[in-house]
Amino acid sequence: MELMRDGVYFDILNTIMDSVNEWVVVVNKDARITMMSKSYKEFLGDFTPEGKLVTDVIENTKMHEIVKSGKTIAGDIQYIRGNRMIAIRVPIKRDGVVIGAVGKVMFKDISDYYSLGKQIAKLERAVEYCKSELGHERAAKYFFSDIVGKSKENLKVKEIALRAARTKSNVLIIGESGTGKELLAHAIHNASDRRGKPFVKINCAAIPGELLESELFGYEEGAFTGAKKCGKKGKFELANNGTILLDEIGDMPMASQAKLLRVLQDREIEKVGGNIVKKIDVRVISSTNKNLKKAIEDGTFREDLYYRLNVINIKVPPLRMRKDxxxxxxxxxxxxxxxxxxxxxxxxxxxxxxxxxxxxxxxxxxxxxxxxxxxxxxxxxxxxxxxDHLPEKLIRSSKSIYIKSSEKKFLKDIVAEVEKKVILDCLNSVQWNKNKAAKILGISRVGLYKKIEYYNLIDDNFKYM
CATH class of the missing domain: 1.10.8.60 (Helicase, Ruva Protein; domain 3)
Incomplete structure (x- = not known):
């Protein structure tokens, strides 16, 4: 059965093929060319390709694969005469049976694709900037589907966070910088019954202590020098009926901690320079990379505030503990x-x-x-x-346990380095279950304790308790 040999329709298609400045090819079920645009013929240098096998005319083509599989292939790179291009190939079906395929070069020069991508990225950044300037950023952007990874450690965090999303209780997220604490807070909000309501973030470490209270609770007109004439709403008021994320809560000054504690206890706010009390309904999620228990011992964090915030505790593991x-x-x-x-x-x-x-x-x-x-x-x-594209520090790190000719190390020192790394990796892989680690390492539990003490190994799980 031939493709489109129906008189007038064939003439119309041929006219289109000869007039458009696009690279298009059509093949029949035997992968023989039935049509090709004039500009494509000129590029290939073959002005009579009709009837030939497509593989004999177009190098690195996949058109013959399309007529066999009946599946579309789009967006991959095709090398033609030394040029990198992006093509799309689509099967042509009649009554569910493949009778041919059509292919089109989407980008004749892959740099066009890069250029388009850069333009789109630039426009997206402009849109994000405008949204921010217009005050539309009081919304959670991330979901649990954005949390990547299926390691046991990661799945455990997601499980606790999903439970937290079902309640109204305060949440304290603990973890090192860069572990994704804020993303988790967004996901909890978006999975809760407060989704669609405000999600407001404030970084307690980024705002000077004397301004933090006015940012959190707002201020009235004339409250201080430089205050806006009509006053200003605070983050808690903006987050009413939604969620507030108190990022870097461990860096909040003691004076602000006292006022925050009253807000959490009474569920009401009073603006700086004002005397009107307003009831609020805000779910509080806090995050920190600090050891708050140590901060309590040092007198830099209130114990009563800690227990108010730490109703549901989520520890986000560092990446070195979830390398899977x-x-x-x-x-x-x-x-x-x-x-x-x-x-x-x-x-x-x-x-x-x-x-x-x-x-x-x-x-x-x-x-x-x-x-x-x-x-x-x-x-x-x-x-x-x-x-070769990776930063040099990573390549050096991967070689760090090997002997370099210029290094003057005794064999026992090198063995100790390797032993320390093996023990630490093993402990981390079993979440510091010492019985399991001892069995894996083939040593007694007492022997493992001695090694942990000798190498001064630290369990990351308890680093932020």
Missing amino acids: DIDALVNVLRRKIADKLGIYVEGISKEAINILKDYNWPGNIRELENVIESSINMLESDVYIGK
Whole structure:
């Protein structure tokens, strides 16, 4: 059965093919060319391709695969005469049976694709800026589906957070910088019955102590020098019926802590310089990278406030304790950053992934995002991130346990370094269950305790208690 040999329709299509400045090809069920646009013929240098096998005319084509599989292939790179292009191929069906396929080069020069991506990213940034300027940012942006990773540690955090979303109780999220505490707070709000209501964030460490109370609770006209004529609503009032995220709560000054405690107890606010009390209904989520129990001992954090905030406690593990999630995180970050920069990236090599897994990630996911963005910027003609695109510090780190010719180390020192790393990795992999770790390592529990003490190993799970 031939494609579109119906007189007038065929003539119309041929006219279109000859007039458009697009590279289009049509094949029949035998993958033989039935039509090709004039401009495509000119590029290929073949002015009579009709009747020929498409594989004999177009290099690296997949049109013959489409007529066999009946599936669309879109957006992948095709090399034609040394040029990188992006093409789409779609099967043509009649009564559910594939009778041919049509292919079109979407971008004749892949730099056009990059350029378009950059323009889109620029427009998206402009839209985000305008939204922020117009005050439309009082909404949670992330969901539980945005939390990447299926490691046991990550799934446990999500399970607790999902339970927290079903209640109105205060939540305290604890974890190192860059672990995704804010993302988790957004997700809890969006999964709660307060979704669609305001979600307001305030960074307690970024605002000077003398201004923090007015930011939290608002102020009346004339409350202080420089105050707006009509006064200003505070973050708690803006978050009414919704959720407020008190980020870096461990850095809040003691004076502000006292007023916050009263708000949490009485569920009402009074603006700075005012005397009118207003009832509020706000769900409080706090986050910190500080050890609040130590802060209480040091006299820099109120114990009564700690217990008000710490009703539901969620500890977000550092990235070094959930390295099983690195593959998934890298893929998500790669796509996100490539779109932002307008750079096409197909993937990352296994060697590069292994180096990422060997690294300790003191800056956690935020540092991983930085590394991926840096690596993508190092790409030239490559479309895969390889070892050579990674920052030098990661490559050095992956080699740190090996002997270098210039180093003067005794064998026992090198063995000790390796032993320390193996024990720590093992403990982290079983969440510091010492019975399990001892069995895996093949030593007694007492022997393991001695090693932990000798190497001064620390359990990250209890670092922020």
